[in-house]
Amino acid sequence: MKWTRRDMLKGLGSLPIVGGIWWAGASSSIVSSKERSELLEQLNIQPSLPPALPIIGGAAIRVGIIGFGIRGEQLCRSLGFATKEWLQNMEKAKEENTNHTALRDFLNQEKLNVQLVAVCDIFDIRAEKVINSFSSDNIKVKRFKTHQEMIRSGNVDAVIIATPDHWHAPMAIDALENGVHAYVEKPMTHTIEETYKLKEVAEKSDAYLMIGHQHRQTLSFKTAQDVVAKGTLGHVSVIQTNTNRNDDNGAWNYHIHEKANDQTIDWDLFLGSAPKIPFNKEHFFRWRKWWAYGSGLSGDLLTHDYDRLNCVLNMGIPNSIMASGGIYTHIDGRNVPDVLQVNMEFPNFSTGSSQKKGKEKGMTFIYSATLGNGFNRPTLLMGHDATMELGNKLTVWPDGRSTKYADMMASKKMHPRTPIFQYDPSSNLPDAISSATSQYFADKGLMWTYINGARIDSTFLHLREWLNGIRNGGDLSCGIKEGFDEAITAHMTGLSYKLGRKIEWNSSDQIIKPIDGVNFDEVLLSNK
Amino acid sequence: MVRNKSKWDLKNSVVLMRILIGWHFLFEGIVKLYNPDWTSFGYLASAQGPLKPMFLALTNDAIISTVDMLNVGALIFVGITLILGVFEKLGAFVGIGLLALYYLTHPPFPWLTQLNVEGSYWFVNKNLIELAACLVIYQFPTGNYFGLGRIFNKNKQLNKIEEL
Structure with missing residues (x-):
């Protein structure tokens, strides 16, 4: 056998192609994964793992x-x-x-x-x-x-x-x-x-x-705590959270059972401390629409958004609240608003600063709600260094004018349009969610969380934590302290909406600052 | 013969196509090989179409790493064989298998939602076209003309006949 020069050229000609591609693929992969791990190392965010709870033993x-x-x-x-x-x-x-x-x-x-x-x-x-x-x-x-x-x-x-x-x-x-x-x-x-x-x-x-x-119980919120604690966002000056629903179920017009009447329902027991009125099916099944039994957007849905953030930031009760809104989308006899805008002021709160000492302090928490539009506005925490979108997924974008990331921006290792951190515990798991309201809750991380890729009902985890406390002792993640913060904030919002004025919190005395001639509880309960 | 005089004929076109397809496969394989975070989990978990249950089964914790390894190995194998022109029939065959799986994981059927696609497709997408191209390579091997085959399978007579 004898090979000609032509044979060698045509036989081995493609070897350099293999070498070239191998080098190009390997180096691009290694460089990008190195840049990524450098970035993650610098951010040092620890994605949280579910807590291991002891067994709830003994008698049921x-x-x-x-x-x-x-x-x-x-x-x-x-x-x-x-x-x-x-x-x-x-x-x-x-x-x-x-x-x-x-x-x-x-x-x-x-x-x-x-x-x-x-x-x-x-x-x-x-x-x-x-x-x-x-x-x-x-x-x-x-x-x-x-x-x-x-x-x-x-x-x-x-x-x-x-x-x-x-x-x-x-x-x-x-x-x-x-x-x-x-x-x-x-x-x-x-x-x-x-x-x-x-x-x-x-x-x-x-x-x-x-x-x-x-x-x-949502794991992304626990990771979000770490994101904030590590100073990833810098000083957060604005938080925006929203409620957007556009269906009857979301506006609390629930199904009225065909067998409901004054024989099958103990009406007096339902009313309890509420004003005495004759039997009314609508009030029984759709009680969230009246101040006498419910508290509308401020108690029903703002509390979720407020507590979500209180869980991440632990910012407590705001110094003051201003709220306004009206009944604009469901004029059906209800007296709680279906459109509500709330500004909560936290002038002394800070998530930390990357700038000169004393330059930044204070934050406004904006809650904006409508029951007449279903566009999904994300929850955003907006800091000097980065913005975090909080839901079942967690995404952090660096800010183009960040102090902390200025060098990384200049060297093109970061870009304002490219997230620097993303946490998606669901990892593309296919979901089958039917109702608009449950989708609303799911997007906010209110319905379930993901542990090792499996979807777990967060209410199950919350109940388990409570039962575990009962049997094995220990602190609960949402006990009276958290409940107190949530309830006072909801009531201040309701008062501000109803009175059309600013409601202030006196944190040293732990009371809502009194307003002459106004009985707060009477205002809250009044059907006006 | 005039026909033989450095004319750009079918054989050369197939060689070019063979190398380009090999290039594509090899790069995809290498990028995955050197990225420790890469996994086919998301791609398989979001599978659609008639074979969805099978692809979902592959995402099982116990086998997903094997699935990933086989995929990377197969991609690199196809890439090297097609570029170098050695065992290219087997390479093209494996390539057809891989492309058929990719096609079926996210088939461009009009009744399915198209996830992460860069163009508009109706039953036919680039995976299917590349598959057809692999079929040509399988039926029209060129490794003995341009590739390692020319050296390993040196059979002057055959080459002569081919070159005539």
């Missing part, structure tokens, strides 16, 4: 549910109890759309060491649903007419309160005073007076109080 914790409406049913599911109707519906949904994972997620959920033993609901149909669905051969769910009877029965160790707002505090106070642990939905209270009363009782009681801000 006996839980009673007070209020089995929309939220009560969701809470029971998170606790591990789904109604027969729901299971059937989800089975059907799965047959229609294999992407529908609600049933699978529920079945995969870790089983908690609890028994659902009691129910308190003033609508017979709902109470019977609980008894029929959750009673087993060993445990028959017992129905109580009032929360007092349930709490004093000796049958329950803990209660979950998912009632209209005006019942939250009276029930929580009664439970804690009787040594029964309580999980109460937000807002924690309906009036200022009961906020202080509940705080006093909770601090004295050995029983555990948990406020239902389940997003505190």
Whole structure:
């Protein structure tokens, strides 16, 4: 065999191509991954891992549910109890759309060491649903007419309160005073007076109080705490959060049950401390639309956004609040606003500064809400050095005029349009989310979080933390301190909207600055 | 013969196509090989179309790293064989297999949402066209004309016949 020069050229001619491509691919990969790791090293942000909770051992914790409406049913599911109707519906949904994972997620959920033993609901149909669905051969769910009877029965160790707002505090106070642990939905209270009363009782009681801000379990928020703590954003001067919904469900016009009447509903018990009016189905099922039982955007949805940020920044109660808005999108007899703009001032708060000492201090928290538009406005924390978008995903963009990153900008290692940090625990997991309202909550990280790529219901984690505290001790992530901050902020907002003036907080005395001739609680409760 | 006189004929075009496709495969493989964070997880987890369950199954924790390794290995293998012109039939065959999988993971069917695509496609996309090109390479090997095959499979007679 003999090779000619021509053979060698044509035989080996493409070898340099392989070498060239290998070099180009390897060096571009190595350079970009080196730049990335340099950047991450400099930022030093630690993506959080889920806390390892000890096992909730011993005898099962006996839980009673007070209020089995929309939220009560969701809470029971998170606790591990789904109604027969729901299971059937989800089975059907799965047959229609294999992407529908609600049933699978529920079945995969870790089983908690609890028994659902009691129910308190003033609508017979709902109470019977609980008894029929959750009673087993060993445990028959017992129905109580009032929360007092349930709490004093000796049958329950803990209660979950998912009632209209005006019942939250009276029930929580009664439970804690009787040594029964309580999980109460937000807002924690309906009036200022009961906020202080509940705080006093909770601090004295050995029983555990948990406020239902389940997003505190969202891993991206825990990572966000680290982003802020490391000074990544610099001094944050503005936070913007929003509510955008554009459907009847999102505007609290819930379904009115066909079997609802004054025979199946204990109307007097529903009213409680609220003004006496004749039986009204609309008020019963859509109570969030009236100040007498609910608190509209300020108590219902602002509290979520406020607590989300309080969880990340721990900024506490604002020095002052100005709110305005109106009923512009759902003129249907409601008296809570459906469009609301709130400015909260924190003149002494700072997330740290990269500039000359004393140049930066203070922050405005803007909450902007409408129930007449569904465009997804992101939650933004805007700092001198970077902007963070906070949701189930977390993204940080450097600011073009940042002091901290000036060198990196100049050397083109950073660009204002390219995120310097992104945390997406869902990693492209396909979701099947049907309703607009649940999408609204999911985008905000209020519904579930992702642990090792698996979608976990954050309410489940929140309940588990509460049960773990009950059995094993330790602090809760959303106890009375956090609830107090949230409730006072919501009430100050409601007052500002209703009075059309600035409401101020006196932090040394821990009171809302009085206004001559104005009884704050009367204003809050008034149907005006 | 006039026909033989350094004329740019079909054989040369196929060689060019073979090298360009090999180039594409090799670079994709090398970039992934040297990026420690690269994984096919997102690509597979967002799969659509008739084989979605199969691709989702590949994202399983236990096998995803093997899937990644096989993908990178196959990409580099196809790249090297096509550029160098050695075992090119096998290379083209593996390339067809890979491209068929990529095509089926995110098929450009009008009833599916197109994720992260840079153009407009209706059943036919670039993966499918590259697949067809690999088919040509498979049926029309040129390694003995331009490539290592010329040295390893030196069979003067055959070469002579080919060159005539």
